[in-house]
Structure formats: structure tokens, C-alpha cells
Amino acid sequence: MLQKNELIEVVVTAVSHQGSGIARHEGMAVFIPFTAIGDRLVARVVKVQRSLAHAIIHKLLEPSPHRVEEGCPVFRRCGGCSLRHMAYAHEIEVKEDWVRENLARIGGVHPTMDAPIPSPRCGRYRNKAQYPVRTVDGRPRTGFYSKRSHILIPVEDCPLQPAFFADICAAVLRYMESCGVSAYDERSHTGLVRHLYLRHGEATGQVMVCLVVNGGGVPRAERLLEEVRGACPGLSSLVLCHNTKKTNVITGDRLTVLWGEEAVRDILCGVEVRLSPLAFYQVNRDAAQLLYGAALEYADPAPGDLLLDLYCGAGTIGLSMAGRVGRVVGVEVVPQAVKDARETALHSGIYNAEFIAADATDAALLLERRGLHPALVVLDPPRKGAGANLLESVARMAPDKVVYISCDSATLARDCKALEAQGYRVTRARAVDLFPRTAHVESVALLRRECVR
Secondary structure, eight states, rough: OOTTTOOOEEEEEEEESSSSEEEEEEEEEEEETOOOOOEEEEEEEEEEEESSSEEEEEEHHHHHHHHBOOOOTTTTTTTSOOOOTTTHHHHHHHHHHHHHHHHHEEEEEEEEEEOOOSOSSSOOSEEEEEEEEEEEEEEEEEEOOOOTTTEEEEOOOOOTHHHHHHHHHHHHHHHHHHHTTOBBBTTTOOOOOEEEEEEEEEETTTTEEEEEESSOOOHHHHHHHHHHHOOOOTEEEEEEEOOOOOOOOOOEEEEEEEOOOSHHHEEEETTTEEEEEEEEOSSSSHHHHHHHHHHHHOOOOOOOOOEEESOOHHHHHHHHHHGSSSEEOOOOOOHHHHHHHHHHHHHHHHHHHHHEEEEEHHHHHHHHHHHHHOSSEEEOOOTTOOOOOHHHHHHHOOOSSSEEEOOHHHHHHHHHHHHHHHEEEEEEEEEOSSSSSOOOOOOEEEEOOOOOO
């Protein structure tokens, strides 16, 4: 039996879905973060459980051929990236294995796996960032939390974010220090500025700066605007998001526009989309266009089809397919996102799309009672997946095809298994990497109806 602090020599043979390398020692799986397949090393055991152990690198004896320079001074301390030590081509192979393995092990399904789609960029690809703002060494700082904690790691320039985001962070911190504005303290629920939330419309150049505040306003807002505009000539929107609850949820549901527009615009798959602060939008625009292209290929809609787009966010998927179908019905629980989708459709001259503000499960039941019979359903749920009630409603509406987009292939696999029990078969799937250098990967699957229950 392994013991804590024991030194063991191992070779890494796999990578876990959390990004840790996996080795075996005397029949026990040993998880070692920041390792790559092929690493031969001495590891120090830090925790032993009944059937597995956790360890850290003590000495790297022979590095994997897949290792590369990490390229970030806070990697290993910041909780954002897990795979910066790994060549990107190998990262794609690992992520494809994750999707295939989850579909087989959890879902019991073995679709044709199409070639994975890598991100066009593996750095500076994010169009959105949410920086916690905390006091560190007596000064307000922005950064990201370390893994599995709320300990702030100050970050001046994250290599996943646009470089100018760092200028905006510095400008907000200058404002806070010069005007005596306090950073939030989670333990005492005091302090004003909780998070700095940035959103960039890459195609339009528009930038939204949103301060999440524990209160009704900020002092000397004109000074804040002056600092931010000086740092970001593309600024189009300065917004406060009010969150006075004692919660880990980042945003509140009340917004105040201090300057400019209440939303920014971007262009995705040829559609100019409107994005308010609370609307969901894929963080990697270039890769999202490839993802939606793959979804359209799987959907292969006919001109008269009715498309039901569940968890539609700002309507991007349904609107990108609107020109290929007869009618689009989108459902989203966030009212601001539905407003965005409706205004995008109107602004783009898309008149065959309607959007409903409702919980996806409730809306699916309502549409089912109306006798709606979509030929095609697109699902893009949050990480927790779609859930049994919604999937049963979808199956009763009997669409010919379901295209399921997921940011967690484990819940995708679970839901595919449930849909197969309702008469569907998973025929194709693929990994699409929207989150390079992290332990996250998007996936898309096509399910076809085989029988009527």
C-alpha cells in the first residue's frame, strides 16, 4: 500500500479528464498534475485513497516528447489552464480520447468519431473575461483563483485573453486606488467591487466593461470612465452589474449603464449578434464558427424544416441556420438573452425566427402540448446537461434528428444514453476545441430517430 510522502518511479500513460497525468504503481492509479503521456519521473505521493493515489512531480527523469515550454508565469498556480505544458497537437488527441471514452463508458454508445476540430488559435482567443477583484498586500488586484479555492492569484496579462484586457484591468485598479474604492471581501461581505467583467466583439471591435459591484453605484464614475476610455479606445459600453447577495454567483440581475450602449455587437456565422452582459456567447469566436458549421453539417436541414433551438442563449445557433430552414423557435431562460436574440433577428432581417423566454424543460412541455413537431432539435445546455424531463419531451415531439452540443462530454454521454432509450441512435460525434490549454472541450453529436415509441 502506498504511503503519503513516499517516492515512486512511474511512467505516465494517460491524461485524466481534469488534466492530470495518470500512471500506475503496483496496480494502483496515480494522478500527477502537469505531466504528459510518456513522462518518466519520480513522484511524491501526497494523498492515498482506497483504489487510487495523488502525487506531485519530485524529479522529471525523462520528459515526454509532447512537452513544450509553458509560456505563462502563473501556470501551475492559476486555476485556469491545465495543459500549457503539452504540445497543442497532442492536447487535441487527448481531448478527442476524452469525448470518445465518455460516450462509450458512460453512454454505452459508439458513434462514428469524425476528426476533431482544433481551435484556429490557442492563445489570445477569449472574447470574455471575468476577473475577481480582491485586496492583496493592501492593494486592489485582479487575477484568477487558484484551483479548487478562492485564493486570488494576481495576473497582469493572461495569455488566453486579448492583450488590451490587461490595460483595462490596470485602468480600473488605478481608478480604485486613486478614488479609495474598496475591493470585495468574501468573508465579511464588505467592499464594493467584486468582479471586472470584459466582453469584446471581435468582428466589430466593440468592448464592454462591466463592474460587478456590491452596492448601488460607484463614486466618481466620471473618473472611472476617463481611465477606461484612455486604456481602451474601442470602449462602447461601461456598465455596472449589481450583486449584493452573499453568494459565489458572479453576476446579479440588475444592470446600470454608466456610459454608451447597453450591449455590444459581434458577427458570428454571418449574423450580426447583439450581446448584453448576461447573455451566453461562446468565448472563442473563431472556433465557435467551426463548431456551428459542424452542427449545421450534422443537421443537414431541409428548406421547410421546423428547427427547435433549446438553450439558445442569444440565438446564435438558430439564427445561423435560419436561412436553411422554414422556421426557428428558440428557447432561453435568461430574459436579456432573449431580448438580444429578438433584436438580432430584427436587425438582420430574419423573420422566420421567434424566441421564447422560459426554462427549456417547461417550454418543451408547452410546445409539445401545442402539437409542435419539429424536424430538427438543437440542444446546447449548460454543463449539467439537459435532464430527463426535457429529453422525454423532445422524444415525444419525435424530431427526425437531434443535434446535441455540449461543453461536458460526460453529461452529453448520459443524455445520449437516455435518448437512445427513447428510440434514437447516436450516429456521429466529434470534439471541437473551444478552450485550448484548459481541461475543457466542446463536443457535438448527431442522433437520428430509429423508431416511434
